[in-house]
Amino acid sequence: xRNPSKGRLEFFVLTIFSCFVYxxxxxxxIPYGGTEDPSNWGEFLPHFAGE
Amino acid sequence: MDQNIQxxxxxxxxxxxxxxxxxxxxxxxxxxxxxxxxxxxxxxxMAYAQGxxxxxxxxxxxxxxxxxxxxxxxxxxxxxxxxxxYFALRGLxxxxxxxxxxxxxxxxxxxxxxxxxxxxxxxxxxxPYILGHSVESFATNLGPLHNVxxxxxxxxxxxxxxxxxxxxxxxxxxxxxxxxxxxxxLLAEGSIIIFGFLFAWKPELLAHQWNTQFPSLHNFMYGSxxxxxxxxxxxxxxxxxxxxxxxxxxxxRTSLALIFTVFIFAVSFSTxxxxxxxxxxxxxxxxxxxxxxxxxxxxxxLIAGPFAAILGATILFIxxxxxxxxxxxxxxxxxxxxxxxPWFDSIHPKFHTPVRTIVIFSMIAVIQTxxxxxxxxxxxxxxxxxxxxxxxxxxxxxxSLIRLRFSDPYTPRPYKMPLNxxxxxxxxxxxxxxxxxIGMLGVSTILFEVVLTHAIGRIAGPAWxxxxxxxxxxxxxxxxMPVFKSxxxxxxxxxxxxxxxxxxxxxxxxxxxxxxxxxxKKVKIK
Numbered sequence: 001x002r003n004p005s006k007g008r009l010e011f012f013v014l015t016i017f018s019c020f021v022y023x024x025x026x027x028x029x030i031p032y033g034g035t036e037d038p039s040n041w042g043e044f045l046p047h048f049a050g051e
Numbered sequence: 052m053d054q055n056i057q058x059x060x061x062x063x064x065x066x067x068x069x070x071x072x073x074x075x076x077x078x079x080x081x082x083x084x085x086x087x088x089x090x091x092x093x094x095x096x097m098a099y100a101q102g103x104x105x106x107x108x109x110x111x112x113x114x115x116x117x118x119x120x121x122x123x124x125x126x127x128x129x130x131x132x133x134x135x136x137y138f139a140l141r142g143l144x145x146x147x148x149x150x151x152x153x154x155x156x157x158x159x160x161x162x163x164x165x166x167x168x169x170x171x172x173x174x175x176x177x178x179p180y181i182l183g184h185s186v187e188s189f190a191t192n193l194g195p196l197h198n199v200x201x202x203x204x205x206x207x208x209x210x211x212x213x214x215x216x217x218x219x220x221x222x223x224x225x226x227x228x229x230x231x232x233x234x235x236x237l238l239a240e241g242s243i244i245i246f247g248f249l250f251a252w253k254p255e256l257l258a259h260q261w262n263t264q265f266p267s268l269h270n271f272m273y274g275s276x277x278x279x280x281x282x283x284x285x286x287x288x289x290x291x292x293x294x295x296x297x298x299x300x301x302x303x304r305t306s307l308a309l310i311f312t313v314f315i316f317a318v319s320f321s322t323x324x325x326x327x328x329x330x331x332x333x334x335x336x337x338x339x340x341x342x343x344x345x346x347x348x349x350x351x352x353l354i355a356g357p358f359a360a361i362l363g364a365t366i367l368f369i370x371x372x373x374x375x376x377x378x379x380x381x382x383x384x385x386x387x388x389x390x391x392x393p394w395f396d397s398i399h400p401k402f403h404t405p406v407r408t409i410v411i412f413s414m415i416a417v418i419q420t421x422x423x424x425x426x427x428x429x430x431x432x433x434x435x436x437x438x439x440x441x442x443x444x445x446x447x448x449x450x451s452l453i454r455l456r457f458s459d460p461y462t463p464r465p466y467k468m469p470l471n472x473x474x475x476x477x478x479x480x481x482x483x484x485x486x487x488x489i490g491m492l493g494v495s496t497i498l499f500e501v502v503l504t505h506a507i508g509r510i511a512g513p514a515w516x517x518x519x520x521x522x523x524x525x526x527x528x529x530x531x532m533p534v535f536k537s538x539x540x541x542x543x544x545x546x547x548x549x550x551x552x553x554x555x556x557x558x559x560x561x562x563x564x565x566x567x568x569x570x571x572k573k574v575k576i577k
Contacts, residue, residue, distance in 0.1 A: 009074055009308045016241060016312065020319050023248035 072295045076230050077305040081291065083233030085284035085313050086240065087370040089320050090363040091169040092281035094340035095434045097324060097333040100274030102264030104321040104330065105257075107271065111278035112314040114497060117490030118445050119310035120468040121452045122285045127302045127465045129546075130553050132293035133384035134286040135444045140388060142451030142458065144537035149390045151447040153519030155286065155381055156412070157440035157512065162283070162374030163211060163416035164423065165433040170367035171206035172338025172430070176360035186338065197427050203338070204424035208417060210368060215413045218375045221404040232366060239362050240316055243345045243355060247323045250349045257326035264330060269504055276438045276500040277431075281317045283441065284370075286377060299555050303466035320344075337430050339363065378412040379405050389538060392526050426507070435505035439512030442498035449491035457481055461565040462546055463558045478572075 072080075100107035125138045133140070135155050140148025175186040189202040266274060288306045292298040324333060324344055336343040341363055346356025383405070385391045399406040423432040452468070460481055468490075471482035502509045527534050543566060550559040 009078060009304060013308050013312050013315070017315050019241070019245055020248065020315065023245045024252070027248055027250075027252050027254075 072291070072301060074301055074305055076227075077291055077295065077301055078308055079230040079233035079237070081233070081284070081287055081305060081309045082237055082312065083229040083366065084287040084370060084373055085282070085309060086233065086236050086316065087166070087363075087366040088281045088283045088313075089240070089317055090173065090341050090367055091165065091430070091434070092278060092317070093320055093324060093344075094333045094337035095280065095430055096274050096278045097321070097330045097340070098274075098337060098431070099266060099270045099277060101266040101270065101330045102260035102262070102325065103266055103271060104274070104325055105318060107275045107278050108281065108317045108321045111275050111497070112282065112317055114490065114493035115279065115282035116310055116314060117468075117486055117493060118282075118448070119285060119288075119306065121445075121448055121487060121490060122288045123303050123306045123310075123466050124464055124468050125448070125452060125455075126289045126292040126306070127299050128462050129549065130289075130292035130295070130298040130302070130555075131384075131549055132290050132380050134289035134381075135448045136381060137289075137384060138451040138455070139447045140390075141542065142454040143447070145388070145390060145533075146535050146537070147447060147451075148388065149385070149519065149523045150516060151444055151451075152381060152385050152390060153516045154440045154444035154447070156378060156519065157515045158283075158437060158444065159374045159378040159381060160412050160415045160419060161433055161437045161440065162377065163214065163371050163413060164207070164420040165280075165430070165437055166367045166371035166374065167210040167214070167416070168203070168207045168420065168423075168429055168433060169338065170210055170364045170371060171203055173342060173360045173363035173367065174206065175203065176339045176342045177357070187335075193425075196425050199425060200429070201424075204420065204429070207420050207424075210371065211413060211417055211420065214368075214372055214375050215409060217372070218379075218409045218413075219399065219402060219404055219406055221402045229369065232369065236362060236366055237312075239355075239359065240320075240341075242351070243341070243348065243359065244316070244319045244323055246351050246355070247327060247344065247348050248319075251347060252323055252326040254326055256329075257322065260325050260330060272500040273435075273504040276442070276497050276504065277434050278317075279438050279441050279497060280434055282313060283437070284373075285445075287373070290377075290380070296554050298553055299465035299558055307466075337428065374416070375409060375413060379408045382408045382412075388540075389527075389530070389532060390523060392530075432507050435501065435508040436511055438497070438501045438505065439508040440515075442494055442501055443512070443516070445494045446491060446498055449487055449494060452487050453484060453491070456484060456487075459542070461562060461569060463561045463565070465558065 096107060097104045122134075126134075129137065129141065131137055136148055136152035139151030172186075179185050186200065186203050190198045190200045193199050288302065288309075291305070292302050295301055320341070324330075324340070327344060327347060332343065333340045339360055342356050342360035345359040346352050348355060382391060382395045386393045386396050395408050395411075396405060397407045398404065419433065419436070420429070423429040423436075426432045455462075457476055460479065467482065468484045468486050470484070470486040472485055474481050474483045501512075524534050532538060546562060547559060550556075550562060
């Protein structure tokens with residue numbers, strides 16, 4: 001029976017998760033979407049608005 | 052799909068040849084089944100959970116992870132296709148076996164109706180480009196009935212008719228094809244999420260919706276009970292266990308990876324969705340939420356929207372077919388254990404398929420479709436019926452898991468739910484599943500929410516179970532068998548046969564040794 005070395009599938013799932021988290025983090029560096037107009041971010045995110 | 056004229060009933064039998072399935076093949080195959088759910092659930096859940104959708108997905112997902120652990124343990128210990136009904140039968144006896152079976156049958160019929168409706172919903176993404184009208188424009192009021200959409204209903208019935216024909220003729224899904232579709236879906240969904248988070252996600256919109264659009268308690272409970280739909284398909288773990296050679300080495304890893312993948316995707320989609328569009332947009336596009344989301348992502352949206360719509364329609368159609376096949380397998384298993392009449396197993400003389408089961412349960416799905424289209428939101432009605440069947444079935448699975456730890460400690464469990472408390476019970480050590488109890492409380496809370504908040508689900512769901520029970524009483528009385536008492540079954544012999552057919556010879560040896568030890572102890576006591 002073929003059985004890939006232990007951990008590859010788990011690594012794959014972890015990679016997917018990391019990609020999602022990294023894309024959220026990189027989102028702040030790209031001048032699209034959320035970073036368009038920081039003044040409109042509102043009072044609920046003062047630390048972002050103050051950036 | 053392969054042209055493979057084989058009896059579906061035979062598939063369910065223990066005599067079917069098992070296959071070598073790689074961990075990746077099994078994982079992708081599972082994802083083709085479970086990964087489709089978000090295409091349906093996203094719009095439905097957001098319509099109720101509103102600004103708290105991510106929280107609702109995370110809460111329902113936590114319960115789902117525990118249900119997944121339970122299924123992984125039971126499917127690797129008892130690798131047969133009966134799934135929840137088999138575990139309830141084995142752990143709790145014939146009566147609960149039939150109740151669990153009826154809950155699953157409800158889900159399989161709803162599965163056919165709901166996923167066919169959703170598949171048509173994704174096809175309707177193209178309607179404005181082809182006909183110049185959206186599908187919503189065909190909705191009309193018929194007397195006291197509001198928002199009835201005959202066009203969408205007709206499309207759904209057409210898809211179900213194709214499924215009936217395909218299944219009667221015995222055209223079988225190829226597991227390779229399913230694995231490929233699963234991989235494409237994983238890639239497509241992953242790309243939508245990554246590109247969405249990179250270029251379209253506005254955390255301030257998410258926070259704004261959380262702050263100003265938090266749902267009422269009723270809507271929160273409604274949303275969290277419907278969110279269980281995004282995690283449909285755990286029965287496919289049992290199915291995979293039945294068809295895989297040496298399942299004990301493949302199933303636990305595959306199913307755990309699958310459970311976490313689905314959880315990550317569900318929470319990510321809802322978090323992304325709330326940061327890209329107002330929840331009202333998803334509620335308006337309940338039929339094609341993922342395509343709507345993909346369409347507004349910069350750069351890829353122009354292609355990703357239509358691509359997600361085609362992929363969604365395809366994968367949901369396959370999921371709908373899983374309902375037809377699942378109902379056939381389940382009725383076969385129910386009749387094998389004398390819980391329903393063997394009349395259901397009748398095979399078509401030419402195509403060698405269980406034609407009665409296919410026609411009966413597909414026609415029930417047709418009735419459910421027509422009735423649900425008479426309500427203001429067909430998807431919502433089908434969704435809350437589904438939630439009732441799933442939560443009832445899962446509650447019984449948890450109770451069975453706990454009971455089986457005590458009544459059948461000898462069966463080797465290649466995987467055990469985490470968090471166990473070692474207890475002494477009748478002179479032997481038993482691992483009491485603490486997480487099993489927490490999971491049972493979690494899923495019964497969702498069942499309670501369903502009964503409390505779903506006006507249609509709380510009436511139609513129990514009515515279905517009652518109808519199945521009345522049939523069971525009639526059948527058992529007619530056949531001269533007890534109704535509430537279980538029939539005598541030799542579970543030990545059955546377990547040895549299962550392990551032998553699965554080629555799990557190490558586990559078989561362990562099982563025999565455990566039984567010998569038990570017998571020796573019994574002799575000593577005497």
